[in-house]
Amino acid sequence: MEEVSLKLFRDIAQTRSFSRAAAMNGLSQSAASQQVQELERTLGATLLDRSRRPLLVTPAGQLYAEFCRDVLRRRVELEEALKVLKHESAGTVRVASIYSVGLSEMVELEKQFAQRHPEAGLEVQYLQPAKVYAAVLADQADLGLVSYPHATREIKVIPWRQEEMVLATAPDHPLAKKAAAIRGAIPVEDLNGVDFVGFDEELPIRGAVDRFLKEKGVEVNVSVHFDNIEMIKEAVAHRVGVSIMPHRVMREDIRQKRLAAIRIAGAALYRPLGIIHRKKKRFQPMAQAFLDLLCEKPVPEAA
Secondary structure, eight states, rough: OOOOHHHHHHHHHHOOOHHHHHTTTTHHHHHHHHHHHHHHHHTTTTOOOTTTSSSSEOOHHHHHHHHHHHHHHHHHHHHHHHHHHHHHHEEEEEEEEEEGOOOOHHHHHHHHHHOTTTTEEEEEEEEOOOHHHHHHHTEEEEEEEEOOOOSSSSSEEEEEEEEEEEEOOOTTTTTHHHHHTTSSOOOOOGTTOOEEEETTTTTTHHHHHHHHHHHHOOEEEEEEEEEEEEHHHHHHHSSSSSSSEEEGGHHHHTTTTTTTOOOBTTTOEEEEEEEEEEEEOOOOOHHHHHHHHHHOOOOOOOO
C-alpha cells in the first residue's frame, strides 16, 4: 500500500472529516473519498459510517487506522535504522532529536560543526521522545535532544534552553483578529470552550499544557490530538482548532502567514529543552566536539 494512502486514512480517522484530512494531504475532498471507497472495496469492509456527522469510524476502520499508524511509524524506524548502519563510524556524530527541534535549526548547527570539523559527519534522526531515550540507552545515538528532560540512573541531562509557549491560530481566527485589534496579549479566559488541537496524552508537553489550563480554570474542547508538532501546525493552519506550542517552532509558518502566534496575558509558560546522554558514555572526539558546540552556543530564543 502506498504511504500517501496510509497517511490519508490515518488523518481521516483522526479528524473524522474528509475535507480536513484531504486538505492536510494536498488532495481534493472527492479524491480522498474515492480513495477510501476503493480501499473499502479492496478490503471488503466498511471503514467509515458516512451517515454520521462528524464521520464515525467503524470497528473495522479503527483496526485499519491502527494498522496505518503502525506501518508509518515502522517505516520511519526502518529508514533511521538503515541510516545508522550506513554511517556508523568514529567520525560520525549520531544525534536523536524530537521533531520540534527543527530541521532549519539542525542545518545551522551542522553548518557550524562542519566549519570546525570538515572531516566529521553528523547524522540526525527525528523520533518521538520515548524513542530518543531508547536510542541513547541502546547506544544508537551519542546524544539526544528532548523537551521536559528527566534524568535516570543511566541518563544524564544537560539543560539547554527554555522556549516560550504561545497560542497558535490560523491568521484569520477570531482570537488572532482580537489580538491584532488590541495589539497585545489576549486574556486566558478567551480560551474557554474553543476547539483545541492537542498533543497525544503520553507526551510530556500535553501534561504541561493541561496543567496550565487547569491552573487558569480554563476548559477547551480538544477536537483532535497528534503525536508531533508538524501535524498540529497543519491542523491549526486548516482551522481545525487552536493550540499552544513553542513560539520558536512557528517562525517559518508565521513568515509564510500560515499561522499567527498570540501571547496569553499573565502566562509564564515555557518548554524546557535538554541534551541527554548515557552516564557511562565514552564519547569519540567528534561527539564530544558537537556536545561542546551545543553547550557553548545554545540557539537563542526568538524575539
